[in-house]
Amino acid sequence: SQQGEEDPQALSIQEGENATMNCSYKTSINNLQWYRQNSGRGLVHLILIRSNEREKHSGRLRVTLDTSKKSSSLLITASRAADTASYFCAARRDDKIIFGKGTRLHILP
């Protein structure tokens, strides 16, 4: 069953702006991960946040996790054209990684 659900489904922003994507999940998790997928290709792991962590940074990426609300957010700062892709959250539950439908991010020049 689907564990993560991203919001919004699609997002278009101007280059240089910040992009925020949200993810909600239903059951308790061990960790939550974010992945990026360029059109028709494999997914690339971006960042993992454990259930006992609240915030994590990696370069221009910032991830937050609120286990009380069962939600996470991914912030991409100073967006670039190369950030155009689909972004998926994935929750680890019982040693399985369950993905949401993803957010399609389009960076406008």
Added chain:
Amino acid sequence: ETGVTQTPRHLVMGMTNKKSLKCEQHLGHNAMYWYKQSAKKPLELMFVYNFKEQTENNSVPSRFSPECPNSSHLFLHLHTLQPEDSALYLCASSQEEGIKAFFGQGTRLTVV
């Protein structure tokens, strides 16, 4: 390149054909996965292997048959598929189950 290689990249097969998808990783990972990605649907976890043992079969129809002969190779054998099985099939591996998966580029399967 992520270190996970899938072949073929594209496959067109008839409903009566038998074909196999191959996945190979030399990252020293112990867990390998098959996912199905269809348009407008979440990635669907199909099978999980940990140390060559199948630990998850997510109610996948028997026309999909996985094989993991060693910790570096994973196959997905296909027979008598349906048009609705057309999708991108993604293989992934991780050091342990549930942590930071590395994905292959996928096989785009079309069933005609």
